[in-house]
Structure formats: structure tokens, C-alpha cells
Amino acid sequence: MADHPELSAEERAGKAFPVSWDQFHRDCRALTWRLNSAGPFHAIIAITRGGLVPAAIVARELGVRVIDTVCIASYEHNKRGELQVLKGLSADALKLGGGDGKGLLIIDDLVDTGKTARIVRDMLPKAHFATVYAKPMGRPLVDTYITEVSQDTWIFFPWDLGLSFQPPMREGAG
Ligand SMILES: O=P(O)(O)OC[C@H]1O[C@H](OP(=O)(O)OP(=O)(O)O)[C@H](O)[C@@H]1O
Ligand code: HPA
Ligand SMILES: [Mg+2]
Structure with a gap:
């Protein structure tokens, strides 16, 4: 290992924001409520891979059948x-x-630095851009989102999580 190992984005983030499947589904439905008045939309463009899950939920709610x-x-x-x-x-x-x-x-799951969003916005400047979560750096690139978290928060999505034992909060409690 190097003397000064580079910190990962997650380590730099510091705070953890774990999201359950239930919460994610609720947040995607809340996003759809907002999008309902911005449409109608001819098609949904999912930014893979993280955008695939919210895109499926939003497409179901809005009745959109063309997904790229x-x-x-x-x-x-x-x-x-x-x-x-x-x-x-x-x-x-x-x-x-x-x-x-x-x-x-x-649709994407989140916008962080905004670099991914910038690439797709440049491809489709007049499209409506929606994410479920947004961090401050990327937020100006998004038209509609549901929850903002601080830049130093790392969002853990349900497809990256599993059930595990949680030690009691109070040290020594058992
Ligand atoms: O705003 P940015 O700093 O560009 O980061 C946001 C992007 O990063 C993640 O995707 P990732 O490239 O990790 O791929 P994945 O969707 O396949 O997990 C996330 O799903 C967004 O697409
Ligand atoms: O906070 C995050 N969580 C998961 N994936 C990500 N990709 C960029 N930022 C994040
Ligand atoms: Mg992604």
C-alpha cells in the first residue's frame, strides 16, 4: 500500500445515507408526482446502471413504454x-x-459532481433531467429531484446493500 493512499469518494464523503428498497420506491413515486405535471414524455432515457431502477418505476407510473x-x-x-x-x-x-x-x-439515481449529467445534457439539451437524489455540486444540472443530501454524504442504494448484524449504539451494551 502507498504511504498516502488516495481516499475513495465514499471515504471522502464521510456521512452514510443508506436507502432501503421501500424508501427508494416511495422516493421514486414522489419523483413521479412531480414529473407528472412536467410531461407528457415521449420516451424515458435511463442512465445506466443506476438510472435503470428509477426509470422502470417512473415508466410504470407515467405509462411510458419507450425506454432507451x-x-x-x-x-x-x-x-x-x-x-x-x-x-x-x-x-x-x-x-x-x-x-x-x-x-x-x-433519469438517473443521483447527481453528485454533475459530470455524468453534463455529458447527457450536452447530448439532449432540451430534455427534462430527473434524479431521485441530488448533491449540491450537481443540483443545478437537474430539473426535478426529490431529496438533497450534503456533498460529503455517500448514498448507499438498496441494490448494493444486504442485511447484516448491527452492534448496539452504546459501547459495552450487549
Ligand atoms: O454526478 P457524478 O459525479 O457524475 O456521479 C453520479 C453518477 O455516478 C453513479 O454512476 P456510476 O458511474 O458509478 O455507474 P453505475 O450507475 O453503473 O453505478 C450514479 O449512478 C450517477 O450516474
Ligand atoms: O453517493 C453516491 N452513492 C452511490 N454512488 C455514487 N456515485 C456517485 N456518488 C454516489
Ligand atoms: Mg450511474
């Missing part, structure tokens, strides 16, 4: 790597959005 993906990888576990666009928008979805994204709904 923009596949972007930026974090390897909790370390940020180079942003990579692995797959762009399909020609069909681009056409539905008239070339500039009008009437399309882009």
Missing part, C-alpha cells in the same frame, strides 16, 4: 475513474426527441 439507455461508467466501486460513454442514444429515441431531446425524460 445511455450507458456511462464513472465509478469503479467507490473510486472515480475516467467517464466513459459505453453506449449513446439510439436513433429511434433521438428522433422522438426531435434531435435536441424535447419531450424526452432523462
Whole structure:
């Protein structure tokens, strides 16, 4: 190990914000309530992979049946790597959005630094951009979100969590 090992994004974040499946489902429904008045939308564009889960829930609630993906990888576990666009928008979805994204709904699970959002916004400048959670740096790039957490918070999504023993809060209690 190096003398000064680089801190991961999660370690830098410091605070933990774990989200259960129930909570996530409720937050996605709350997001849909807000989006309902911003639509109608011709199609949903999910930013993979984290955007796939909220996109499925929102699509069900709004009755949207055309769903495309923009596949972007930026974090390897909790370390940020180079942003990579692995797959762009399909020609069909681009056409539905008239070339500039009008009437399309882009969905991701969260916006953190905003770098992922910036790439997709540049692809579809007139699309509506929604995330379930937002941190201050990325928030200006999002049109609709539900919960803001501080920049030094790390959000743990239910698909990355499992049940485990929790020691009592008071030291020595048993
Ligand atoms: O605002 P940013 O700093 O760009 O970070 C936000 C992005 O990071 C995460 O995706 P990640 O690249 O880790 O891939 P995943 O969705 O496949 O987990 C998250 O799902 C967002 O897409
Ligand atoms: O807070 C976060 N949680 C999970 N994935 C992330 N990717 C960027 N920020 C986060
Ligand atoms: Mg993602």
C-alpha cells in the first residue's frame, strides 16, 4: 500500500445515507408526482446502471413504454475513474426527441459532481433531467429531484446493500 493512499469518494464523503428498497420506491413515486405535471414524455432515457431502477418505476407510473439507455461508467466501486460513454442514444429515441431531446425524460439515481449529467445534457439539451437524489455540486444540472443530501454524504442504494448484524449504539451494551 502507498504511504498516502488516495481516499475513495465514499471515504471522502464521510456521512452514510443508506436507502432501503421501500424508501427508494416511495422516493421514486414522489419523483413521479412531480414529473407528472412536467410531461407528457415521449420516451424515458435511463442512465445506466443506476438510472435503470428509477426509470422502470417512473415508466410504470407515467405509462411510458419507450425506454432507451445511455450507458456511462464513472465509478469503479467507490473510486472515480475516467467517464466513459459505453453506449449513446439510439436513433429511434433521438428522433422522438426531435434531435435536441424535447419531450424526452432523462433519469438517473443521483447527481453528485454533475459530470455524468453534463455529458447527457450536452447530448439532449432540451430534455427534462430527473434524479431521485441530488448533491449540491450537481443540483443545478437537474430539473426535478426529490431529496438533497450534503456533498460529503455517500448514498448507499438498496441494490448494493444486504442485511447484516448491527452492534448496539452504546459501547459495552450487549
Ligand atoms: O454526478 P457524478 O459525479 O457524475 O456521479 C453520479 C453518477 O455516478 C453513479 O454512476 P456510476 O458511474 O458509478 O455507474 P453505475 O450507475 O453503473 O453505478 C450514479 O449512478 C450517477 O450516474
Ligand atoms: O453517493 C453516491 N452513492 C452511490 N454512488 C455514487 N456515485 C456517485 N456518488 C454516489
Ligand atoms: Mg450511474
